Amino acid sequence: MSDSSPALLIEGVCKRYASLQALDHVSFEVRQGEFFGLLGPNGAGKTTLISTMAGLTRPDDGRIRVMGHDVVSDYRAARRNLGVVPQELVFDPFFTVRETLRIQSGYFGMGRNDAWIDEILHHLDLGAKADVNMRALSGGMKRRVLVAQALVHRPPVIVLDEPTAGVDVELRQNLWAFVRRLNEQGHTIVLTTHYLEEAESLCGRIAMLKQGRVLALETTSDLLSRRFQLTLLLRLRGGVALPQAFHAVAKASADGRVAIALDGADDVAACLAQLHAAGVGLDDVELRRPDLEDVFIAMMQEAA
Amino acid sequence: MSKALRTLMYKELLRFWKVGFQTVGAPVLTALLYLLVFSHVLDRQVEVYGGVGYTAFLVPGLIMMSLLQNAFSNSSSSLIQSKVTGNLVFVLLTPISYREFFAAYVLAAVIRGLLVGAGVWAVTLWFVDLPYAHPLWILVFASLGGAIMASLGVIAGIWADKFDQLAAFQNFVVMPLTFLSGVFYSIHSLPEFWQRVSHVNPFFYMIDGFRYGFFGQSDVSPWISALVAGGSFVALALVTLNMLARGYKLRS
Ligand SMILES: Nc1ncnc2c1ncn2[C@@H]1O[C@H](COP(=O)(O)OP(=O)(O)O)[C@@H](O)[C@H]1O
Ligand SMILES: [Mg+2]
Numbered sequence: 283m284s285d286s287s288p289a290l291l292i293e294g295v296c297k298r299y300a301s302l303q304a305l306d307h308v309s310f311e312v313r314q315g316e317f318f319g320l321l322g323p324n325g326a327g328k329t330t331l332i333s334t335m336a337g338l339t340r341p342d343d344g345r346i347r348v349m350g351h352d353v354v355s356d357y358r359a360a361r362r363n364l365g366v367v368p369q370e371l372v373f374d375p376f377f378t379v380r381e382t383l384r385i386q387s388g389y390f391g392m393g394r395n396d397a398w399i400d401e402i403l404h405h406l407d408l409g410a411k412a413d414v415n416m417r418a419l420s421g422g423m424k425r426r427v428l429v430a431q432a433l434v435h436r437p438p439v440i441v442l443d444e445p446t447a448g449v450d451v452e453l454r455q456n457l458w459a460f461v462r463r464l465n466e467q468g469h470t471i472v473l474t475t476h477y478l479e480e481a482e483s484l485c486g487r488i489a490m491l492k493q494g495r496v497l498a499l500e501t502t503s504d505l506l507s508r509r510f511q512l513t514l515l516l517r518l519r520g521g522v523a524l525p526q527a528f529h530a531v532a533k534a535s536a537d538g539r540v541a542i543a544l545d546g547a548d549d550v551a552a553c554l555a556q557l558h559a560a561g562v563g564l565d566d567v568e569l570r571r572p573d574l575e576d577v578f579i580a581m582m583q584e585a586a
Numbered sequence: 587m588s589k590a591l592r593t594l595m596y597k598e599l600l601r602f603w604k605v606g607f608q609t610v611g612a613p614v615l616t617a618l619l620y621l622l623v624f625s626h627v628l629d630r631q632v633e634v635y636g637g638v639g640y641t642a643f644l645v646p647g648l649i650m651m652s653l654l655q656n657a658f659s660n661s662s663s664s665l666i667q668s669k670v671t672g673n674l675v676f677v678l679l680t681p682i683s684y685r686e687f688f689a690a691y692v693l694a695a696v697i698r699g700l701l702v703g704a705g706v707w708a709v710t711l712w713f714v715d716l717p718y719a720h721p722l723w724i725l726v727f728a729s730l731g732g733a734i735m736a737s738l739g740v741i742a743g744i745w746a747d748k749f750d751q752l753a754a755f756q757n758f759v760v761m762p763l764t765f766l767s768g769v770f771y772s773i774h775s776l777p778e779f780w781q782r783v784s785h786v787n788p789f790f791y792m793i794d795g796f797r798y799g800f801f802g803q804s805d806v807s808p809w810i811s812a813l814v815a816g817g818s819f820v821a822l823a824l825v826t827l828n829m830l831a832r833g834y835k836l837r838s
Contacts, residue, residue: 339838
């Protein structure tokens with residue numbers, strides 16, 4: 283059964299909190315072995331959807347299957363197939379790292395699991411902290427333990443809810459290297475993150491969620507090529523104003539540069555010529571291809 | 587017993603055992619203080635059953651009171667802490683069923699209760715020589731009482747969203763029921779009206795039956811007490827299981 287089933291099958295899932303429609307007929311599928319990104323602004327419903335997969339939240343309508351197992355009617359099998367790294371940095375202050383992982387293994391009915399626990403600890407650079415109490419760990423270390431806890435039962439499907447929020451660069455890279463390896467070994471990975479460049483480089487396919495609805499569901503490369511737009515980033519020479527004609531297409535970027543959106547490569551020369559003719563001097567010019575962030579922002583604006 | 591259930595129970599035991607000084611030591615000391623104060627003040631003045639001194643009468647009551655309060659405290663405080671800190675997800679994400687969940691929390695709480703009860707009993711050995719008329723009844727009422735309070739603790743721990751709500755439950759429900767149950771006196775020494783009130787308090791039966799195990803004397807028959815205590819446990823267990831099955835306050 284689970285050999286041919288999708289890793290995740292999400293069909294018409296709805297969830298309402300009082301007057302708020304947190305999930306509005308969400309449907310998509312994640313195939314086995316995919317590295318899948320679930321993106322969307324704060325409050326889009328990503329965590330609610332993940333909680334529904336995990337059985338922490340019950341859908342008002344629709345259903346979810348993990349490796350072919352319904353998360354409500356066949357919850358035991360579904361949960362055995364699923365490893366969730368929660369968004370919140372939670373831990374049990376009574377236990378050490380190793381105790382935490384042994385207990386978590388036991389919850390899944392596993393007996394001696396120390397060989398695998400040691401391997402996870404090693405890959406997450408937690409080996410030296412194995413016998414340290416959870417309370418004494420830094421935030422980044424606690425985050426690693428959360429990842430380790432999601433892996434103790436060797437789930438084929440791993441869901442990470444913003445695992446790199448507030449985590450330093452080194453750990454992020456370390457973590458991604460590890461998650462990539464898990465993916466190469468055949469694990470299905472579902473990821474939510476605020477760092478869109480991470481999603482761009484890691485995820486083969488992406489679902490974009492806003493206000494509980496799926497706005498886009500495409501491969502990352504399709505998503506990027508969908509809007510063939512270039513951005514010209516200019517640093518104007520001291521105090522010169524941009525000619526009137528550019529006001530509609532130009533935006534001030536955060537670093538003090540002016541960003542001009544162009545439809546294609548041909549427009550670059552025209553634009554620069556126009557500026558030159560208007561007597562605008564340039565200290566710096568950069569041409570940027572669209573990245574996931576642009577696509578994301580554009581899509582969220584369109585949907586607004 | 588499944589591995590998952592055993593693990594959850596072990597986790598619950600380890601949790602209080604790691605802070606055993608507070609969770610076992612402190613209640614034993616409290617009970618000892620009660621014993622010193624009350625028995626010293628009242629030993630010559632209060633008459634209970636014929637031939638049973640007040641201090642001897644008091645000890646089973648104190649053992650049971652400590653047992654009950656600690657069984658309640660174990661399940662309720664563990665649940666509220668896990669809810670407030672959010673680490674209950676580690677259990678909720680697993681294949682553990684709601685029945686296993688219930689069994690693990692209740693068993694661990696009963697063990698904590700029995701351990702504290704045994705601790706109180708052990709330190710009181712220096713002060714009184716207790717008879718042990720019916721040891722089996724002692725065990726039956728200790729376990730039933732622990733299970734009742736453990737269940738009540740699960741209910742309170744799940745229901746309460748904050749620590750002060752749990753404290754309110756403890757102060758306004760658990761404490762009055764234990765104090766008005768005849769820990770410190772035989773209800774026959776009460777005025778008629780309060781005797782009747784005591785008879786609708788299930789805690790009274792737990793303590794009365796427990797005492798019967800020691801002295802072979804009690805206010806009501808141990809069989810009636812066992813029936814009331816057993817019935818109370820079944821009723822509470824059904825309520826608790828129903829809450830857990832629905833995911834009340836645990837799964838939104
Ligand atoms: N338990 C809850 N009760 C009420 N509203 C909730 C609850 N959980 C989430 N929400 C609301 O549902 C929406 C989606 O939240 P969430 O899934 O956490 O979004 P995301 O993870 O994409 O940031 C938000 O508006 C949030 O406030
Ligand atoms: Mg979220």
